[in-house]
Amino acid sequence: MLTMKAHDNRHSHGPHSEQRLTQGSKKIVLVGNPNVGKSVFFGYLTGIYTDVSNYPGTTVEIARGNWREHTILDTPGIYGVSSFNDEEMVARDIILDADIILNIVDSTHLERDLFLTQQLIDMGKPVVVALNFFDEVEKSGISIDVNLLHELLGVDVIPTTAIAQKGVDQVSRALLETRPGRQNPELHSRLHQMLATVGSQAEALMILEGDTYVAERHGVLALDERDDIYIDRRNRVNDILQHVVCDNRPESSFRHLLGRAVVNPISGVPILFAVLYAMYKIIGVWVAGDIVGITEETIMQGRYEPWIRSVVSGTVSPESVIGQILIGDFGLLTMTITYLLGLLLPLVLGFYLILAILEDSGYLPRLATLVDRLMTTVGLNGRAVIPIILGFGCVQLGTITTRLLATNREKSIATVLLNFAIPCSAQIGVIAGMLAALGGKMMALYIAIIFTVLAVAGTILNKTIPGKSSALLIDLPPMRLPRIENVARKTLTRSFFFMREAYPWFFLGSFIVALLQVSGGLTVWQKLLTPLTEGWLQIPKEAATAFVMGLVRRDFGAAGLTELAMSPMQVVTSLIVITLFVPCIASLMILFKERGSREALMVWAGSWVAAFMVGGIFSQIMI
Amino acid sequence: MCLSEVKKGQRVSIVAISDANIRTQFIRFGISEGSLIKCLEKIPFGPLMILHHRQEIAVGQEVAKNILVNGEC
Numbered sequence: 001m002l003t004m005k006a007h008d009n010r011h012s013h014g015p016h017s018e019q020r021l022t023q024g025s026k027k028i029v030l031v032g033n034p035n036v037g038k039s040v041f042f043g044y045l046t047g048i049y050t051d052v053s054n055y056p057g058t059t060v061e062i063a064r065g066n067w068r069e070h071t072i073l074d075t076p077g078i079y080g081v082s083s084f085n086d087e088e089m090v091a092r093d094i095i096l097d098a099d100i101i102l103n104i105v106d107s108t109h110l111e112r113d114l115f116l117t118q119q120l121i122d123m124g125k126p127v128v129v130a131l132n133f134f135d136e137v138e139k140s141g142i143s144i145d146v147n148l149l150h151e152l153l154g155v156d157v158i159p160t161t162a163i164a165q166k167g168v169d170q171v172s173r174a175l176l177e178t179r180p181g182r183q184n185p186e187l188h189s190r191l192h193q194m195l196a197t198v199g200s201q202a203e204a205l206m207i208l209e210g211d212t213y214v215a216e217r218h219g220v221l222a223l224d225e226r227d228d229i230y231i232d233r234r235n236r237v238n239d240i241l242q243h244v245v246c247d248n249r250p251e252s253s254f255r256h257l258l259g260r261a262v263v264n265p266i267s268g269v270p271i272l273f274a275v276l277y278a279m280y281k282i283i284g285v286w287v288a289g290d291i292v293g294i295t296e297e298t299i300m301q302g303r304y305e306p307w308i309r310s311v312v313s314g315t316v317s318p319e320s321v322i323g324q325i326l327i328g329d330f331g332l333l334t335m336t337i338t339y340l341l342g343l344l345l346p347l348v349l350g351f352y353l354i355l356a357i358l359e360d361s362g363y364l365p366r367l368a369t370l371v372d373r374l375m376t377t378v379g380l381n382g383r384a385v386i387p388i389i390l391g392f393g394c395v396q397l398g399t400i401t402t403r404l405l406a407t408n409r410e411k412s413i414a415t416v417l418l419n420f421a422i423p424c425s426a427q428i429g430v431i432a433g434m435l436a437a438l439g440g441k442m443m444a445l446y447i448a449i450i451f452t453v454l455a456v457a458g459t460i461l462n463k464t465i466p467g468k469s470s471a472l473l474i475d476l477p478p479m480r481l482p483r484i485e486n487v488a489r490k491t492l493t494r495s496f497f498f499m500r501e502a503y504p505w506f507f508l509g510s511f512i513v514a515l516l517q518v519s520g521g522l523t524v525w526q527k528l529l530t531p532l533t534e535g536w537l538q539i540p541k542e543a544a545t546a547f548v549m550g551l552v553r554r555d556f557g558a559a560g561l562t563e564l565a566m567s568p569m570q571v572v573t574s575l576i577v578i579t580l581f582v583p584c585i586a587s588l589m590i591l592f593k594e595r596g597s598r599e600a601l602m603v604w605a606g607s608w609v610a611a612f613m614v615g616g617i618f619s620q621i622m623i
Numbered sequence: 624m625c626l627s628e629v630k631k632g633q634r635v636s637i638v639a640i641s642d643a644n645i646r647t648q649f650i651r652f653g654i655s656e657g658s659l660i661k662c663l664e665k666i667p668f669g670p671l672m673i674l675h676h677r678q679e680i681a682v683g684q685e686v687a688k689n690i691l692v693n694g695e696c
Binding site (some may be wrong): 370 | 643645647648650653655664666667668669672673678681683684685688694
C-alpha cells in the first residue's frame with residue numbers, strides 16, 4: 001500500500017520542475033472525461049475564433065484556438081490515455097505532443113476523473129487541474145480538501161464553476177506557471193529503463209502500459225504491465241480520495257430516484273413516451289410548423305426569392321440555362337438557399353437544442369441503457385439511440401452522428417437504418433398530416449409496417465455484416481437541471497458546424513438536379529417509373545413525379561402526393577414507398593462522404609428496391 | 624456467478640474480469656477485483672445499472688457475462 005503524506009517531493013525535482021512560460025508559444029491541451037465542461041473552458045480561453053477540423057485520418061473533430069501567444073487544443077472526452085478507439089488515439093497523440101495540460105475534472109465525480117489526472121501526471125507532463133462543478137459539491141454536502149489534494153498531486157488544483165466563470169481566471173494564471181506533479185515512485189523506477197530508449201517519459205509510460213501503436217513508432221515491443229500499473233494507480237487515487245473527500249450526502253435523494261426511474265422499464269417507458277411526445281410538440285408542431293412557416297414561406301419564399309429573382313434577372317435571362325440553374329424551380333440561389341436557411345436551419349437548431357437538454361440533464365445515457373436490449377437485436381448498443389433520434393430531425397444529422405459509435409460495423413448498421421426507414425422531420429410533417437386525415441387505423445398500419453421494415457433490415461444486417469458489435473458500458477452522470485448558457489452554447493456551436501459541413505453538399509446536390517431538369521433528364525426519369533407506379537403499386541401515375549421530387553427533398557416527395565386523388569390504401573401505399581425511398585440528394589452526398597462510395601451506392605440502390613418491393617407487396621395484398 | 628445473473632438490490636464483490644479491455648475500462652471507472660458493487664436496476668435480458676461508491680454505471684449483458692462476482696456479502 002502506498003503511503004500518502006502531506007509533505008511531498010515537489011521541490012526535489014530540481015530547477016526544471018517550474019516552467020515559466022514567459023517566452024515562446026506553447027501547446028496547451030485540454031483533457032478530461034466526457035461532459036466535464038471542457039468546451040466551456042475552451043470557449044473562455046480562446047473566445048469565438050476557433051477552428052474545428054477533423055484530426056488527420058479520422059472523423060474525430062478537434063477544436064483549436066489561441067490564447068495569448070499559445071495554442072489551445074481541445075481533445076475528445078476520454079476516461080484514460082490509450083488506444084481503445086479513434087477518440088482515444090487522437091487524444092493520446094495530442095496529449096503526447098502537449099507542452100502543458102489543463103485537466104478538467106468533474107468534482108462530483110472525483111473517483112472516476114482522478115484516474116485520468118494521475119495518468120497525466122505519471123506521463124510527466126506539467127498539469128493544471130480544474131475542479132469543475134465545484135458549486136455543486138458545495139451544495140451537495142461533499143467536502144473536498146483542495147489544499148491537501150494540491151499537495152498530494154503536486155500540481156495546481158483550482159476549484160471552478162466554469163459556466164459561471166468562477167475560478168477560470170485563477171486557472172489561466174496557473175497555466176503560466178505549471179509544474180509536473182508527483183508520480184508514483186515505484187512507477188518512476190519502472191519507467192527509467194524505457195525512458196532511456198524512447199527519450200520521452202510520456203511515451204515510455206504508454207509503452208509500459210502496452211500501447212502497441214506508440215511502441216511501434218519507437219521500434220520496441222509494447223510491454224504488458226497495464227493491469228499492474230492501472231491497479232497501482234487506482235489504489236493511489238483511492239488513497240488520495242480517502243484523505244481528501246468527505247462525503248456527507250444523504251443516501252437517497254430525488255435525483256437518484258429519478259435517475260433510476262428513467263431506467264426501470266416500468267416507469268422508464270412511459271417517461272420515454274412523454275419525452276418523445278414533448279419532442280414531437282416542440283419540433284414537429286412548433287418548429288416544423290409555426291417557425292418554418294415564418295422562415296420558409298413568409299421570409300424566404302415571400303421576400304427573399306422574389307428579390308433575388310429580380311436582381312439576377314437583371315443580368316441573366318430566367319429562361320436561359322444559367323438562369324434556370326441559378327433562379328429556376330431548383331435554383332441554387334432560390335430553392336437551395338430557402339431550404340438551407342428557411343427549413344433546415346430552424347430544424348437543426350431545434351434538434352440540437354433538444355439533444356443538448358437531454359444530454360446535460362443526464363437523461364441520454366439512461367435512455368441508452370433503457371433501449372439497449374432493443375438495439376442489440378439489430379446489432380447496435382444503446383448509444384445508437386442518439387443518431388437515431390437525430391435522424392428523425394434530418395438524416396444527414398443522424399448520419400454524421402454515427403461517428404460516436406464504437407465500431408465500423410455499428411456505424412454501417414446505423415447509417416443504413418437511418419437512410420432506409422427513418423423519415424426525417426420535413427417528411428414527418430407532411431406524412432402525419434395525410435395520415436391524420438385517414439384516422440388512427442391507417443396511421444397504426446403505416447407505423448407497423450415501417451417498424452417491421454426497420455426490424456427486418458436491422459436483423460438481416462446484424463446477421464450478414466461480419467465482426468462483432470461493442471456492448472454497452474457507460475457511466476451515468478447524475479441527473480441535473482441543464483444550464484441555459486451551456487445548452488445554448490452547445491446548440492449554437494453544433495448547429496454552426498453541422499451547417500458548415502452540410503451546405504456544400506446541398507449546393508452540389510441541387511446543381512445536379514437543376515442540370516437534370518434543364519437537360520430534360522427529370523421528365524425521362526418520370527416516364528421510366530410509370531410502369532412501376534400504375535402496374536405494381538396501383539397508384540396514379542402522377543405519383544412518379546412525387547418520387548422524382550423525393551430524390552431532391554423528401555418532403556417535396558411527400559407533399560407531391562397530397563394533391564393526388566387516392567383511396568386510403570393507396571395513400572398508405574404511397575407513403576410507405578416515399579418513406580423507404582432513397583435519401584434526399586444532400587443526405588446521399590453526406591452518405592458518400594461518411595461511409596465511402598461502395599456503401600453509399602449499396603444503400604441508395606437498396607432503398608429503391610426496398611421501397612418498391614415493400615410498397616408493392618402491401619398494395620398487392622391490401623388493394 | 625456472473626454479474627449478468629445478479630438480481631436488483633443485490634450487493635456483490637468482483638472476483639475476476641476475463642476480458643482485458645473490459646478489465647481496463649472497469650479499472651478506469653474505479654472498479655477492480657475485490658471492489659464492492661450494488662445492482663440498482665436490471666432490465667430484463669438487458670443491461671444492469673450498478674453502483675460503485677457514488678457512481679452509477681450501465682453494463683450491457685455481453686459485458687456482464689465476462690465478469691465473475693461473489694454472491695451475498
